[in-house]
Amino acid sequence: MSFFNHRTDEYGGSLENRLRFAREVVEAIHAGAGDDFPVQLRFSPKSMIKDFGVGAMPGETFTEMGRDMDEGIEAARLLVSYGYEALDVDVGSYDSWYWSHPPMYQAKGLYVPYARQLHEACPEIPLIVAGRMDDPELAAAATADGTATLISLARPTLADPEIVNKLQRGRRDLVRPCISCQEGCIGRIEHYSSLRCAVNPLAARETERPLPQASDRTRMRVLIIGGGVAGMEAARVLAERGHTPVLHEASDRLGGVVIAGGQPSFKEDDLALIAWYERQLEDLGVEVHLNSPVDAEVIRASGADHVLVATGSTPRLLDLGEGVPVVEATDALLDQDALGKQVVIIGGGLTGCELAISLRERGVEVTIVEALADVLEKNAPLCMANHVMLHDLVSYRGIEVLAGARAEHVTAAGLLVSVDGDQRLIPAQTVVTAIGYTPRHELETEVKAAGIPYHVIGDARRCANIMYAIWDGFEVASQLAK
Template structure:
């Protein structure tokens, strides 16, 4: 091992509460959607998913939210592991999981949830039923729907199921339970926060009453598993809520409608006294979702200030803290300063299950970076009820997606046209399997459009991903030709056994007078300092909005012109957390003007003509940037087809999408090429 001196404390044995762990790294809880059996146990995919992270060196695994049966919610069987649905199935699969995780010296805590309440996704609400909540409050996904108040009998039934869960988790070999959660605006958090809880019985009113549901659960778990069995809590110190469905931005001055810091500290003390020995701390609710699930627009280590406040007020409470802590310098300083007891990595362990081992060996540059894009994780959970990762196609598919070496007699020499992410991932996978990929890239460096996309300060991890690929390809000995465009006559069947066309996309053009003056968004991202003071961006999708924020950071005056009713209505991020934060930032940033339902009719020498609902307007513009989408670059397809060489088209050359689909396309094709 060649661990950097400053990082060594991250790898010293320690204790978190009563659990002894081999290092300071925990795997943060992420919902195991798609990893359960119909009977509430762990599927083979789920077991392999966690075992793979244990192999990578993490000290403590927190499974991510599973559910006890909540009679008020009727969660579909098999949506998540559930100890009380079929105890025998849960025990048999969980025992296999815990024994295999323990073999690598890791500990594993079972995270169990009481319910979703007003934030349950529509697909899980029975037809004709209203979601339940502490009180009759608006449903998060459709405020026109009013939730039904949960009865005391239903509350008692959930508490009883936690007693059974405690006994089952202990019997299954889990090292403790983490309750989900007085956190993120889930059901227990809704009970705990006065903004959501309007009850007048013993579960409403005072803070003690509002925490009663959660404290009764801690007592029930100990009743089932014994007083010494470790019980933790996922906990949001502060809600960051301005109103229903409206979250506060970082550093914003606002009136907190949810739990404020003072109440958060008081609640933490009460919950710790009730038997929760460790708090796993963050901030936010579903009304401010970009806190609990931080996009790239949030700072690294964003929860450390919250943890510092709580630690100073309650130094006796051990804290686990996540929040973009993949930088070992930042993680080590947080431990050294006594802010955190364990550093939690969630999405970084999706991107690279070996991140802990690589940091310990002194090679953080070898870590495949998480982009905080949330396309594969939260986005896939939100829309497709399955946990994945944008940059690591093997996540939660570890066994069936193993790369199989090709027989030497079947090894192919493969021409890869294009050195963007799709081309690089295809080359990486082919080389690992024993093929001979050769990349030809017309630009002078690898990376494609991601080079431009990574220019904003908040997209640093995009550039880190390019650097990771460059190192991987170099270590694999992949032949790369830069500044070398492929032409129609270059497809020689005597030289190539297969062709992968990863030629990317070309920008759409605006059909208005003066369009020749406009600059494509990718070129503008690379030349931000030369655009002049006033910049007009035509197109308010993801690219246009991110460019606008980046330009404003550099003190440009920006106007975004969007023909739809609002920015980010088209080509927006898949994940709601990313979309909502970017939307709020664009509208809240001084120096960025937004014209919606507007069309550019002409581009002049120093301004643009815009047709708006209020009539024609002129907008000053030293530079005009078009961010109106892209179309696949397929100009070489016919030449490849005419050559007779077998081929595949991947990434944006197949369908303009995003980083995730470029990488997934490449992995799929390259992993099966025979």
């Protein structure tokens, strides 16, 4: 695109010159492989760039600095005339990374509107459409109206390699959902040059780590205390291996803290993941006890050969005195409509920022109070696309951020904070604390006293995220009594 390409030779200037390298590539392929060898190209008809390193928000009105649709359509026609048999359509660029690698903050099927414009202008060009297309109704609609010749699935096949076969059988309920966190895939490629998947611990190591099956000699009864994702994953794997997991959950449903985390509109796949686990445990015949808190007596009477403590974490709390209600983030996520129209969130980590975005969708005025120099500074490394988009959304949605600020105490009118030595009152109807969690593993003492071998897994061992909780449950359950 001309925004980046300032060359003055035959590879710069006109659109044809800027596409010259792509033309030479396809001509060389056909020269070597023959004209009947199909060649496709990943192609972005629109760049979504506002400036160097600055992407546009979904729905934002902006001046496109990269390739716009008019040039994209012209370029598509030229590329097909050069010998490309199909175009694999996305939008975005390295300067608008969260379009090329869409996080959960992007809508499903985000490329479809642009592919449709391209199809309407060039109906003769076969188009492959990607971009969070794991919703079968969405994919079917895109192919039915001719927008897409083929649907491309990448991340969803890491989450569940059998997704297409399951959908073909009409068993959408069996598909393990991609949650678009990009922690295990793009994030780990960025930081560790290693491809994995947050929800599928066997991704990219299927032959390396086959699940060892239990024998009559090694088969065990395993008490699992806690029905969050770590406990559910452990129960699933143990059951698949032929052990007998018995899961106790103190609340009235499975899912743990992910239930609250899945409440924002853009986190629906988190709730779908819980539903997938529920179905898996049901199909595997796992014994599940809800509303069943575990104490020393239950542990001693369990007859367990091994115990997995998956009791999760406890929110960190602040004593802010008397005044407007102070609510912890988990409770706030579960009952957002009860918070009022002015909310202050203490803590600008992942939870605080996602809650803020969710509240803005409801028309709530939100201020984030963050002790560090910026939001999202204390989280474990996120995929750059997720980190940058969430960071940009905070500003774009009109959320005020007070960085380098310390919460002092609540009053009848809001929250008093200290910023650079000055005090400021932020009006609020509710103050929400989102300052992290601490592992909850007090039952470890009771398990030790019972003399039963055990492991602590998930947030009860170390507070992290969905990926590490699932991986914890998998690793322990896959290796237990091999």
